[in-house]
Amino acid sequence: MIVPNARNITEDEYFFGHKACAGCGGSLAVRIALKVLGERAVAVLPAGCMSAVGFNFPQLCFGNNAMISTFAGTASMMTGVEAGLRARGISDFQIVGFAGDGGTADIGIQALSGAIDRNDDIIYICYDNEAYMNTGTQKSSLTPFGASTTTTPVTGRVKGNTHEKKNMFEIVAAHGIPYAATASIGYLEDYMRKVRKASEIRGTKYIHVLAPCPTGWGVDSDETIDLARAAVDCGLWPLAEYENGVFHINREIKDLDGIRSYVRGQKRFRHLKDSDLEHIEKMRDLRWEGINKTWIKN
């Protein structure tokens, strides 16, 4: 496998001229993945920020073949495109989906589960900005504990989201999928390697990439990459792969105290009290206890 890096990545652009906010993590995840996959990629995007900013007739922003799916139908539409191209006798292509956390973990989870169950030959990339951003920052099941959103506001009785983030990576792995990975746009080369790797495996592949959203998180547009890194470094977003029934952890926690500095400065977390931070820390440690017991380190 040629590992894509800053020096050998193509200069071709497949996602440009779109209307994403400055500093949008999701648009970077889409743009970079398409650079890795190249012109034979067919992209399927459900309702969500990336389809909203990319497909406004007549300003259509994909340089490769691309289409919007229904919100719930990303994976099933990818299945159909894959089957159709195969029926046409075409073989050298790659179907890639880019769905938000809502489109993946909530409304689209049934179709995703069905596609993995059939082991359709597709790459499904979830760009996780931790809320429904396109409709104005409402909670999804991947919104982290404590975050304020417009549907989990900080009110007298409730202080933001009271649920834990759904563990999509392990849910997907539990299907026995050939390849699943977590990634972060803070570690682009790792992300690119995983996209490349996914493209070389047959069957269903799932990559869950953390993609901060300055608009929804309440941070400056030049903080996206740093935050995406910090989430990994403080252990809240483990970088990992699942292959042949085995979990691998790609990067250990560097900064055990980092949760406070990660959370600080994000508007969505600014109401959190020490006890909330302790809870977040406790949940992280529990997760890592499990990881350290069973996941392989590499």
Next chain:
Amino acid sequence: MTRFFISGNEAFAHGIRLARPEVISAYPITPQTIVVERLSEMVGSGVLNSEFIHVESEHSALSCVIGASATGVRTFTATSSQGLLYMAECLPYAAGGRFPIVMMNANRSTALPWNIYGDQRDSLSQLDCGWIQVYAQDAQESLDLALMSYRISENCDVSTPFMINLDGFHLTHTYEPVDIPDQDQADAFLPEYSTENRIDFDNPKNLCFSAGPEYNTIFKIGEHIGIQNSRKEILETEESFAKLFGRRYTGLIEKYLCEDAEFVIITLGSISGLCKNVTESMRKKGIRAGVIRIRYMRPFPHKEISVAVSGAKSVCVLEKDISFGYAGTVFINVCAALHNEGVCVPTLNRIGGLGGKDITENDIQKIFLDMVEGKKDIAFIGVEGVNI
């Protein structure tokens, strides 16, 4: 051509086999199930060379064939009732994308109350989603429509998805002798599908996009024109079908004893057969009765109906659905057509067969007598004294 004694569902599955769709995806629901099973068997045994994708829901079934259609291949799906409603989001999607998908719908009541038997509320509730809608009368017509539908919808001036409705159980499950054409005859009739509206690696496309207020109307007009264009294509397709197979269909409507008819029942689907029988017995009693069977609800045969009933004394729309709060959906469409075409004739509406309740010969005789009596009301049949 070989003759078999088979059910409407089986006949339909053979029609689809002959059309050679390259991608099929469907989710089972009574009374459509046999179509899915037969096609699975045909694909499994190699009689039909298609991708058969077992999806986890109707939403996914239609979503999947939309994806496949976007690659430029021929596709098929089938559903009924709750399944049709569950895929409702994808119906206007397929139409707006101008994908000529063919779908069979086994007409069945919609919950609540739960009921698996036939009425037509499911498909008639989806009249406005941009699909061509046709209602078959018998098993032979079901098979023939399966074959004709692709030719009509894939015509580049039409490019519109096509829904073929079969009355649940009455048509899907009853056995009739059916002529099944040979594959080479079918191939001679149905050209290979080709379209520009597809994923293309030499000339990449962005499909299924957004269009704001400035451009939206123009796309919607295109969709409307597509269905309007199908009027001509339906007639031409039936003409070449008749030449090749010797069976002649009658366009958007079928008229039965209508030339001099004074009292006309307008209906659709398999009940038309019984209506025709009763019409004959009414004629023996000296009542000039006639039947119009609506074949296509979209495009709507507004002119054809208006011309056919222009000399009538009374018209009754008999239908197995209701648009709650007003009247039957077909009645609403027929009344608007007559009004627009300047045909002034008294109209009644009879709603029956809901949840599969039998519509009897007596019911139909009563309808003719109501017309003779000069009634103009909207009423349920089979439940005496309930008017709307």
